[in-house]
Amino acid sequence: MAATEEKKRICDVAGCDKEAERSVSPKKVVGTSLSMKNKDSKSAHLCKDHYKTFKKDTKKDRKLDSLGY
Numbered sequence: 001m002a003a004t005e006e007k008k009r010i011c012d013v014a015g016c017d018k019e020a021e022r023s024v025s026p027k028k029v030v031g032t033s034l035s036m037k038n039k040d041s042k043s044a045h046l047c048k049d050h051y052k053t054f055k056k057d058t059k060k061d062r063k064l065d066s067l068g069y
């Protein structure tokens, strides 16, 4: 239980320690080129840069995406 800090979230992408700006579903992150530090977390926090990458990568996977939701 290390999720005690609520003001500042750090990006959950492995090797990144920037401040997170968005949180997304970790399930969706799995389908992208990003790899998360903690795969068990309920939400994946992404910094600005990685959110951009995430959006780019999820666009490609639109078909797969619509299966679950």
Ligand SMILES: [Zn+2]
Pocket (backbone or CB within 6 Å): 011, 012, 013, 016, 017, 018, 046, 047, 048, 049, 050
């Ligand atoms: Zn990042």
